[in-house]
Amino acid sequence: MSGEGAAGAWPAGGKNLANFGDRLDRAARDKKSVAVVGIDPTLALMPPALAERAASGPDGLYSALSDFCLGIVLAVADLVPAVKPNLAFFEAFGLPGLSVYQSLCLAAANQGLLVIGDVKRGDIGSTAAAYAAGLLDRPRPEPDRPPGLGGRERLQRDTGALLGPHDALTLNPYLGSDSVQPFLERGCGRGQGFFVLVKTSNPSSAELQDLRLDGGGTVAERAAGLARDWGRDKIGASGLSAVGAVVGATHPAELGRFRELMPDSPFLVPGYGAQGGSAAAAAGAFRADGSGAVVNASRSVIQAWKREGRPDDWRGAARRAVQAMNRDLASALRAAGKGDWL
Amino acid sequence: MSGEGAAGAWPAGGKNLANFGDRLDRAARDKKSVAVVGIDPTLALMPPALAERAASGPDGLYSALSDFCLGIVLAVADLVPAVKPNLAFFEAFGLPGLSVYQSLCLAAANQGLLVIGDVKRGDIGSTAAAYAAGLLDRPRPEPDRPPGLGGRERLQRDTGALLGPHDALTLNPYLGSDSVQPFLERGCGRGQGFFVLVKTSNPSSAELQDLRLDGGGTVAERAAGLARDWGRDKIGASGLSAVGAVVGATHPAELGRFRELMPDSPFLVPGYGAQGGSAAAAAGAFRADGSGAVVNASRSVIQAWKREGRPDDWRGAARRAVQAMNRDLASALRAAGKGDWL
Numbered sequence: 001m002s003g004e005g006a007a008g009a010w011p012a013g014g015k016n017l018a019n020f021g022d023r024l025d026r027a028a029r030d031k032k033s034v035a036v037v038g039i040d041p042t043l044a045l046m047p048p049a050l051a052e053r054a055a056s057g058p059d060g061l062y063s064a065l066s067d068f069c070l071g072i073v074l075a076v077a078d079l080v081p082a083v084k085p086n087l088a089f090f091e092a093f094g095l096p097g098l099s100v101y102q103s104l105c106l107a108a109a110n111q112g113l114l115v116i117g118d119v120k121r122g123d124i125g126s127t128a129a130a131y132a133a134g135l136l137d138r139p140r141p142e143p144d145r146p147p148g149l150g151g152r153e154r155l156q157r158d159t160g161a162l163l164g165p166h167d168a169l170t171l172n173p174y175l176g177s178d179s180v181q182p183f184l185e186r187g188c189g190r191g192q193g194f195f196v197l198v199k200t201s202n203p204s205s206a207e208l209q210d211l212r213l214d215g216g217g218t219v220a221e222r223a224a225g226l227a228r229d230w231g232r233d234k235i236g237a238s239g240l241s242a243v244g245a246v247v248g249a250t251h252p253a254e255l256g257r258f259r260e261l262m263p264d265s266p267f268l269v270p271g272y273g274a275q276g277g278s279a280a281a282a283a284g285a286f287r288a289d290g291s292g293a294v295v296n297a298s299r300s301v302i303q304a305w306k307r308e309g310r311p312d313d314w315r316g317a318a319r320r321a322v323q324a325m326n327r328d329l330a331s332a333l334r335a336a337g338k339g340d341w342l
Numbered sequence: 343m344s345g346e347g348a349a350g351a352w353p354a355g356g357k358n359l360a361n362f363g364d365r366l367d368r369a370a371r372d373k374k375s376v377a378v379v380g381i382d383p384t385l386a387l388m389p390p391a392l393a394e395r396a397a398s399g400p401d402g403l404y405s406a407l408s409d410f411c412l413g414i415v416l417a418v419a420d421l422v423p424a425v426k427p428n429l430a431f432f433e434a435f436g437l438p439g440l441s442v443y444q445s446l447c448l449a450a451a452n453q454g455l456l457v458i459g460d461v462k463r464g465d466i467g468s469t470a471a472a473y474a475a476g477l478l479d480r481p482r483p484e485p486d487r488p489p490g491l492g493g494r495e496r497l498q499r500d501t502g503a504l505l506g507p508h509d510a511l512t513l514n515p516y517l518g519s520d521s522v523q524p525f526l527e528r529g530c531g532r533g534q535g536f537f538v539l540v541k542t543s544n545p546s547s548a549e550l551q552d553l554r555l556d557g558g559g560t561v562a563e564r565a566a567g568l569a570r571d572w573g574r575d576k577i578g579a580s581g582l583s584a585v586g587a588v589v590g591a592t593h594p595a596e597l598g599r600f601r602e603l604m605p606d607s608p609f610l611v612p613g614y615g616a617q618g619g620s621a622a623a624a625a626g627a628f629r630a631d632g633s634g635a636v637v638n639a640s641r642s643v644i645q646a647w648k649r650e651g652r653p654d655d656w657r658g659a660a661r662r663a664v665q666a667m668n669r670d671l672a673s674a675l676r677a678a679g680k681g682d683w684l
Contacts, residue, residue: 040468040469040472042472086465086469086472088463088465088469088470088472088473088476089469089472091472091473091476091477091505092472092473092475092476093476094476094505095437095440095441095444097476098437098440099437102437120463120464120465120514121430121462122462122464122514122516123428123430123462124542124543124544124612125544126382126641127382127428127430127431128430130382130384130428130430130431130433130434131430131433131434133434134430134433134434134435134436134439135433163433163436172462172464172514172516173516173550174464174514174515174516174539174542174550174551175539175542175544175546175547175550175551176544176546176547176548176549176550176551177546177549178544178545178546179544179546197516197517200466200516200517201466202466202467202517202518202520202521203520204517204518204519204520204521205517205518206518207518207519207564207568208515208516208517208518208561208564208565208568209516209517209518211555211556211561211564212555212556212557213553213554213555213556214553214554214555214556215554219550219553219561222549222550222553223550226549226550270466299468
């Protein structure tokens with residue numbers, strides 16, 4: 001299916017680390033799930049008792065935000081292949097929020113989940129290299145950690161100087177190849193992957209992404225071509241590349257077309273659930289054998305306690321929401337003739 | 343010049359806070375400078391003694407990075423209207439780096455400098471709102487701060503939960519209006535501004551930004567049109583909007599064309615110095631009266647000690663580099679008939 005760079009040709013560097021496309025494929029098959037839980041906390045999405053504690057000051061914020069995010073991770077860990085925390089929501093809580101981001105990534109990794117850092121980075125080459133270091137290197141425990149530190153300080157010291165660990169990141173293509181290559185160079189050789197924003201799920205994505213080009217196609221289709229090129233020599237045994245694409249479930253008519261344009265790219269499909277995308281729409285993102293895509297839901301999972309009217313059982317509500325999502329996606333894939341393995 | 347939304351019409355909300363376009367214009371005239379110093383620290387750009395200390399562990403990292411960044415701020419504070427720290431370089435140093443980012447922003451604000459946070463954000467509406475909170479709200483000192491905390495911990499507590507303070511941010515337009523509006527809504531009413539990435543300074547910016555559209559123009563020109571629309575009702579007494587654009591000095595032929603397309607937009611012009619853009623090229627970004635643009639240099643200033651061979655006097659070298667840049671820009675603007683006020 002893939003031509004050059006097919007199974008076995010990569011990674012070349014000696015270390016037999018799996019390709020991210022393979023890792024994602026294996027994780028989905030292990031869990032029998034193609035769902036990803038987006039962890040995007042706000043005070044409004046948290047159950048009242050936690051939100052109240054979070055608003056009480058920095059220590060309350062740190063402890064409540066930790067409890068909520070780690071609680072969601074533990075509630076869904078056996079049900080999905082990956083979680084996708086969006087760094088923006090943690091940055092909104094400042095440095096305590098970023099500490100929670102680290103502890104969330106570590107906890108998810110310890111649970112065997114892939115961690116997709118939704119950071120949407122895109123900057124000039126020298127800056128991209130700086131971001132790549134901060135976001136792709138593995139946090140290091142400090143050997144000289146003094147005993148007795150607690151809470152926020154302890155976590156910062158435990159996780160060292162960097163954000164993550166991340167198995168994959170989202171990247172913005174507006175600045176072109178030299179903004180992306182430093183990430184690929186640093187991460188792909190050790191099993192990390194990337195999802196390039198091709199066609200996003202938000203209403204105004206049309207303003208630039210849908211513009212028609214002189215000579216045919218759209219801006220988003222050209223971004224798809226770039227992303228495919230970037231991933232061409234990074235295709236694993238599963239036939240999936242380490243370089244994938246973000247294509248929103250809110251554009252069902254286009255999902256199949258992007259799948260044709262990017263046959264080897266894993267798709268990260270946002271927009272399911274709160275944003276209005278359906279499982280039937282998302283099914284178009286998958287390859288004929290039902291591989292090659294994961295579907296993200298954020299708000300519909302982490303605030304499922306609201307729909308159920310059970311703020312006391314927000315963990316259970318999140319779990320039930322993911323189980324329902326798994327059933328919904330499996331059924332839609334079967335209906336599309338793609339889901340017999342789910 | 344501006345039609346609707348001209349001088350006096352904005353801000354409407356009662357509080358008489360200046361428009362960011364006016365604030366930038368006034369700061370440039372006060373300092374008689376259109377230069378901005380980009381603060382993008384890496385170990386390789388730091389003088390050896392500081393780099394060594396930074397590599398010695400988290401406490402050394404925090405103290406050396408602080409000393410370097412705050413030293414640059416103090417060295418150039420009376421020479422330029424603004425500094426532009428790029429958050430990526432601080433994120434690369436993890437949480438200690440982000441603490442330094444905060445202390446740098448605070449120190450610059452205390453010196454009367456405008457702080458342009460080069461964060462290049464772009465995400466869907468709900469996420470943009472989260473970023474806007476984290477990046478635009480003013481860090482709050484904690485009233486209950488315990489005495490005796492030092493270094494990293496003290497700064498975190500002093501600055502509260504958020505990153506900044508920022509007078510302006512850079513934004514990526516690939517996701518369109520709904521990714522930008524939450525920032526504008528939160529910031530413009532209190533004098534904050536935005537620079538939308540229109541045409542970036544890096545070589546591969548051509549891959550998407552220069553694509554020609556069916557019906558004429560390029561993707562970057564369409565981004566320019568969007569940015570102008572976003573800023574149309576946010577034009578201050580100076581005739582400059584709170585919403586500006588990033589247009590690289592590495593594309594001299596295009597600078598004048600973007601200036602025509604965006605007559606009311608302040609331009610942030612990267613690419614001068616280490617990236618190869620000249621002052622003569624940058625002059626095309628300015629309006630006929632020499633207003634409306636600031637030119638950024640990062641590496642050529644903060645590592646000027648290398649060019650001078652004086653690692654012991656890195657502050658003085660940075661200062662001399664900025665003085666030379668000011669002379670260079672003033673001379674280029676005068677040569678273009680725009681710089682009599684400089």
